[in-house]
Amino acid sequence: MSRFWSSTAAGLTPYIPGEQPSEGRMIKLNTNENPYPPPPAVLEAIRSAAGDSLRLYPDPNASGLTAVIAAYFGLAPGGVFVGNGSDEILAFAFQAFFDHDQPVLFPDVTYSFYSVYANLYNLPYTGVPLDRQFRILPSAYQIPNSGIILPNPNAPTAIHLPLEQIRELLEHNNDRVLIVDEAYIDFGGESAVPLIAEYPNLLVIHTLSKSRSLAGLRVGYALGQPELIEGLNRVKNSFNSYTLDRLALAGAEASFAEEAYFRENIARIVRTREVAAAALREAGFNVTDSQANFLFVSHPAVPAPVIFRKLREQGILVRYFDKPRIDNYLRITVGTDAEMAALLKAMKQILPEADSL
Ligand SMILES: Cc1ncc(COP(=O)(O)O)c(C=O)c1O
Structure with a gap:
């Protein structure tokens, strides 16, 4: 709070965007970006x-x-x-x-x-x-x-x-x-x-x-x-x-002139989404029926903030919202097949560990 702020500025609660890490080694599944480059x-x-x-x-x-x-x-x-x-x-x-x-x-x-x-x-x-x-x-x-x-x-x-x-x-x-x-x-x-x-x-x-x-x-x-x-x-x-x-x-x-590239790119992401959703369900997650480039998931046994933190320790960023109704969910952007495989592998390590917490 500053005495120089207008009453409008003082009264705001700004939006907090997802983290954009400066080091490039993180697997970034937190802001619903496209994993493939522009044409x-x-x-x-x-x-x-x-x-x-x-x-x-x-x-x-x-x-x-x-x-x-x-x-x-x-x-x-x-x-x-x-x-x-x-x-x-x-x-x-x-x-x-x-x-x-x-x-x-x-x-x-x-x-x-x-x-x-x-x-x-x-x-x-x-x-x-x-x-x-x-x-x-x-x-x-x-x-x-x-x-x-x-x-x-x-x-x-x-x-x-x-x-x-x-x-x-x-x-x-x-x-x-x-x-x-x-x-x-x-x-x-x-x-x-x-x-x-x-x-x-x-x-x-x-x-x-x-x-x-x-x-x-x-x-x-x-x-x-x-x-x-x-x-x-x-x-x-x-x-x-x-x-x-x-x-x-x-x-x-x-x-807008790159229609074929655009369609192929989307088809690839949708295929990866379906494979990842099935694998997460297999691992015990509830996964909503996604028509987007992200998955919204929760695990019946392991709290979302725990999974969030442990994924982060392994270099994987996803999004967690500490808000009513969704504070046990994670939002996971659909990345490349390799990124989703890394996510699944990390999940499989985290779940049994966290179960015994
Ligand atoms: C529902 C929704 N609307 C709008 C946006 C904003 O997109 P942009 O400002 O990048 O066009 C986002 C970004 O995450 C979104 O999730």
């Missing part, structure tokens, strides 16, 4: 953009990238907004669409940044309980609200909500915006993008950080009808005109 053409595009033109500001409207994304999804360019990671877009969206009259609704177990943004903007919010199997219940959202936000698949549970239930949420909430944060949708879920034409209250947010191996480039995008995109632009242009730099614009644009 060579993306790296080449970034290298070519690193030239004299860096003297100049980038295009404040990101017109080139916006047009590429619009064409990829069969939308008009006015239906696309791009930002510095989807986190930035989420922050803009909270400001653009949610109000103080009623609470913002999101699942009680979900991406921890949502409550951070609500606090930042002084928006009231309600965590709507998941059921006992950690599923989202659309009927529970039929209460007064100033908007709804949820990830699909949900994080950190990895569980996917079928499209029909997204439709139900939209139908029962047609005066307010529903934001579907599809950070992990490419790993198996069914996207809500086809519903955009039908529902003016739907905003879908994607990121290049996970399925496109570009967490370090910081690019996300939102898709919706033009009036929602204009709302985001109003907030963005009252904050920072140039949220994406020239290198990010070039790399992101190139990424």
Whole structure:
């Protein structure tokens, strides 16, 4: 606490990102990054953009990238907004669409940044309980609200909500915006993008950080009808005109031309996920049905913090959230086959040891 902080700064509880260790020897399964590199053409595009033109500001409207994304999804360019990671877009969206009259609704177990943004903007919010199997219940959202936000698949549970239930949420909430944060949708879920034409209250947010191996480039995008995109632009242009730099614009644009690489990369991760999930179940873990690039697991006999600590001692980083309902779970990013084999091997050492604690 400092006497120089504003009352806003003093009142914040910032999000704590997963650890990014400086030494490269850790097996990093803690921040849902992609274990495979971006395609060579993306790296080449970034290298070519690193030239004299860096003297100049980038295009404040990101017109080139916006047009590429619009064409990829069969939308008009006015239906696309791009930002510095989807986190930035989420922050803009909270400001653009949610109000103080009623609470913002999101699942009680979900991406921890949502409550951070609500606090930042002084928006009231309600965590709507998941059921006992950690599923989202659309009927529970039929209460007064100033908007709804949820990830699909949900994080950190990895569980996917079928499209029909997204439709139900939209139908029962047609005066307010529903934001579907599809950070992990490419790993198996069914996207809500086809519903955009039908529902003016739907905003879908994607990121290049996970399925496109570009967490370090910081690019996300939102898709919706033009009036929602204009709302985001109003907030963005009252904050920072140039949220994406020239290198990010070039790399992101190139990424959408690499469809075969993208699909193969995802297929590989999904295969590894299924093998790892089966092996963890075999080792006694409860594993939710994941449609994401991570697994959400708990062991009936050994507390999650113990496993977390022992994995760390063996150089393997996973994510642990000391929060109600999920404090006996670990979130494990799907890495390469070799990384998952190392994780399994470490687990098999830890479990019998910890059993006798
Ligand atoms: C549900 C969810 N939404 C959004 C993000 C943010 O992604 P980025 O800011 O890298 O686009 C994450 C990152 O972990 C996430 O889990």
